[in-house]
Amino acid sequence: MRTDIGKPPAATSGSSSGRMDRVQRIDLSVALSDDANEDVQEMATSDQTPSSPVTTQYLQLSSDSGSKPKFVESAPLSARLMEDDSNGLRLATNNCHERSTVEDGSPPPSPERSTTPAEPEIREQLRRAQLEMARMTEENEEIKKMFKTLSMEYHRLHVNMFQMLNAQSGPAVTQASGLSFQTEEEYKRHTEHDSRTAANLFPISSSQSQGSASRNAISAFGDGHISDEKEDSRDAEAVKVLPGVVGKRSRESPETQTPDRSEMTRQRDGAAPRAASSPREAAMEESGGSEHVTESPPRERERDESSSAPSTGWPHNKRMKTGPAVHDPSGRNARVSVRARSDATTLNDGCQWRKYGQKMAKGNPCPRAYYRCTVSQGCPVRKQVQRCADDTSILITTYEGTHNHSLPPAATAMASTTSAAANMLLSGSTSSSEMVEASTHAYNLASRTAPIISASTPFPTITLDLTNNPAAAQQMRMAGANAFQMPYSFTSASSGLQMHPPSMINPVQSGGYYAQSAAEQTTGAFQVYTNPAAGWLQHQMQQQQQQQQASPTRSPQFLAETVSAATAAITSDPNFTAALAAAITSIISSQTNSTMMGASNANITEALRVAGLPISSARKD
DNA sequence: CGTTTTTGACCGGCGC
DNA sequence: GCGCCGGTCAAAAACG
Ligand SMILES: [Zn+2]
Numbered sequence: 001m002r003t004d005i006g007k008p009p010a011a012t013s014g015s016s017s018g019r020m021d022r023v024q025r026i027d028l029s030v031a032l033s034d035d036a037n038e039d040v041q042e043m044a045t046s047d048q049t050p051s052s053p054v055t056t057q058y059l060q061l062s063s064d065s066g067s068k069p070k071f072v073e074s075a076p077l078s079a080r081l082m083e084d085d086s087n088g089l090r091l092a093t094n095n096c097h098e099r100s101t102v103e104d105g106s107p108p109p110s111p112e113r114s115t116t117p118a119e120p121e122i123r124e125q126l127r128r129a130q131l132e133m134a135r136m137t138e139e140n141e142e143i144k145k146m147f148k149t150l151s152m153e154y155h156r157l158h159v160n161m162f163q164m165l166n167a168q169s170g171p172a173v174t175q176a177s178g179l180s181f182q183t184e185e186e187y188k189r190h191t192e193h194d195s196r197t198a199a200n201l202f203p204i205s206s207s208q209s210q211g212s213a214s215r216n217a218i219s220a221f222g223d224g225h226i227s228d229e230k231e232d233s234r235d236a237e238a239v240k241v242l243p244g245v246v247g248k249r250s251r252e253s254p255e256t257q258t259p260d261r262s263e264m265t266r267q268r269d270g271a272a273p274r275a276a277s278s279p280r281e282a283a284m285e286e287s288g289g290s291e292h293v294t295e296s297p298p299r300e301r302e303r304d305e306s307s308s309a310p311s312t313g314w315p316h317n318k319r320m321k322t323g324p325a326v327h328d329p330s331g332r333n334a335r336v337s338v339r340a341r342s343d344a345t346t347l348n349d350g351c352q353w354r355k356y357g358q359k360m361a362k363g364n365p366c367p368r369a370y371y372r373c374t375v376s377q378g379c380p381v382r383k384q385v386q387r388c389a390d391d392t393s394i395l396i397t398t399y400e401g402t403h404n405h406s407l408p409p410a411a412t413a414m415a416s417t418t419s420a421a422a423n424m425l426l427s428g429s430t431s432s433s434e435m436v437e438a439s440t441h442a443y444n445l446a447s448r449t450a451p452i453i454s455a456s457t458p459f460p461t462i463t464l465d466l467t468n469n470p471a472a473a474q475q476m477r478m479a480g481a482n483a484f485q486m487p488y489s490f491t492s493a494s495s496g497l498q499m500h501p502p503s504m505i506n507p508v509q510s511g512g513y514y515a516q517s518a519a520e521q522t523t524g525a526f527q528v529y530t531n532p533a534a535g536w537l538q539h540q541m542q543q544q545q546q547q548q549q550a551s552p553t554r555s556p557q558f559l560a561e562t563v564s565a566a567t568a569a570i571t572s573d574p575n576f577t578a579a580l581a582a583a584i585t586s587i588i589s590s591q592t593n594s595t596m597m598g599a600s601n602a603n604i605t606e607a608l609r610v611a612g613l614p615i616s617s618a619r620k621d
Numbered sequence: 622c623g624t625t626t627t628t629g630a631c632c633g634g635c636g637c
Numbered sequence: 638g639c640g641c642c643g644g645t646c647a648a649a650a651a652c653g
Contacts, residue, residue: 355626357645370644374625384644 334425335459336418337398339388340466346385347397350411351375353383364389376405394467400459417464425462 340347346369353371361368368386373379381401388394399418407415 354624356647358627359643359645362642368643382644 334422335398335400335461336421336425336464337396337461338414338418338464338466339394339396341393342395343393344395345369346371347395349397349414350408351381351403351415361386366392373403375403375407375411379404398461421462421464425460 338347346353352374354374355369355371357370358367359370364386366387366389368384371383371385373381373383379401381399381403383397383399385395385397388396399414402419402422403415
């Protein structure tokens with residue numbers, strides 16, 4: 001049976017066959033609407049919590065400044081600068097040290113009025129030029145300042161982060177080293193990546209497809225997605241109606257069912273709390289693993305021969321589990337799972353996948369499908385897809401590993417998102433024990449209900465929840481849950497959180513993360529509800545949020561969360577530097593070409609971007 | 622004809 | 638050691 005899974009097996013028609021995934025363009029332009037902008041500001045103000053050691057920074061674009069700041073150092077600005085855009089770049093940092101130094105070296109030349117009344121015209125021009133120049137200079141200074149501030153902040157954040165981590169986990173050694181290591185590698189990789197992304201970004205502008213606004217959002221996901229849905233729709237509908245049941249459609253022999261059934265028959269809770277698996281060590285390789293990946297003989301492996309050591313294709317993918325305590329080079333330790341609503345059999349993340357297995361999961365009527373990335377032959381990345389038992393409309397996709405190749409633009413969003421999440425998790429989780437405890441605690445709060453996958457998760461797992469969905473979310477939900485319709489929240493049990501000033505986070509959050517982290521519990525699993533990739537976000541947001549139209553209040557929180565999330569991500573993201581640079585650059589650029597997106601969007605976008613959440617790259621081939 | 626999907630068989634870790 | 642289990646393989650079928 002093709003997929004009794006909750007979804008429409010849709011038989012092979014259309015969607016099932018592989019390629020649907022193709023690249024889709026992602027559009028970020030959508031991002032947030034204007035209100036968002038407001039929110040941001042609000043948030044910024046409110047957030048400023050001096051008390052927290054952590055500093056958060058927001059990049060903000062405001063229209064007040066009028067001219068665009070150029071990053072030019074001392075270059076003489078040509079007078080021609082027009083104020084193309086109305087966005088100014090403003091940076092708010094809460095609590096940094098007293099100021100970032102401002103040394104700019106060049107004193108802002110105040111606009112001096114020329115005294116030569118000679119030729120009025122010339123004089124006028126001159127005067128104007130001077131004024132502009134002055135202005136520019138000022139701006140430049142400001143920017144410089146800002147930059148500096150940012151840099152400092154960044155530094156500080158890093159430091160803080162480490163401290164915290166250390167404190168948390170006593171022996172920070174590994175971690176530190178690990179991190180730095182990652183940083184470098186990642187840095188390199190990302191640098192390219194980023195630039196690439198940025199490039200894609202700009203061009204996007206709003207144009208893109210002619211689709212309606214809503215469409216744009218969707219595009220993020222990829223048209224494919226849509227199409228998929230459509231295709232599946234027929235089946236999907238049926239399924240929806242009777243999630244559990246599902247007639248066996250399409251081919252497939254009757255017997256098949258039998259075996260499966262037997263397997264699944266008993267779902268036992270599968271709880272199997274493995275108290276302490278603390279595979280944390282492996283942490284570092286996770287991301288690093290990507291590189292190692294190198295790859296070897298991908299395919300040919302006879303299981304016979306290798307028998308004992310299935311090294312083969314992917315470098316020992318075996319699990320690390322408690323046993324060997326080895327970190328396996330494959331980088332299979334961390335997992336990132338994404339929950340999203342989707343009718344499609346699998347969500348379209350822009351990558352190409354080949355299904356290599358399907359199994360009935362224990363506590364779930366829906367089978368779990370295993371996919372492997374086929375973009376590159378040796379790519380170690382795998383993902384497993386399963387529908388949530390409670391709510392069949394939710395698709396849980398778990399990614400594992402890092403791509404060893406460049407990704408199509410459409411896929412970058414997801415990939416980087418997951419990778420960022422993984423990094424975060426790893427870096428944070430290093431201090432296993434405490435984390436575990438915390439999570440455990442939370443667990444109670446969170447309660448469960450969610451059968452979700454793996455009650456027994458041997459690996460550290462991060463869950464990004466893109467559903468605003470109540471049901472599942474509820475379980476993990478956040479205490480205060482003001483019910484803001486945030487489709488996602490990003491909390492990380494790991495490092496990030498702690499850094500947030502309570503005020504900023506507000507009750508909701510704090511409760512939130514605990515709970516969440518708890519949810520997956522078991523070992524070191526964390527749940528993060530979050531928003532990942534922009535494309536994604538948008539897609540989801542729109543899809544879901546749209547209907548619920550926001551309440552006025554949501555914004556602040558919404559943003560706060562977003563930002564905090566971003567912050568968290570940033571903190572833990574080794575590539576932050578690169579990202580930061582990219583972000584700044586992009587901001588500036590965007591201003592230069594006002595073509596980009598609205599300021600409001602930009603903020604968030606950037607924030608996310610910085611955080612390592614790729615916003616999306618749009619583009620098409 | 623090359624890919625991808627389907628699926629029962631296998632494997633290795635665990636708990637009992 | 639046995640059975641349960643999550644994962645994987647790989648032969649065969651289905652697609653395009
Ligand atoms: Zn790949």
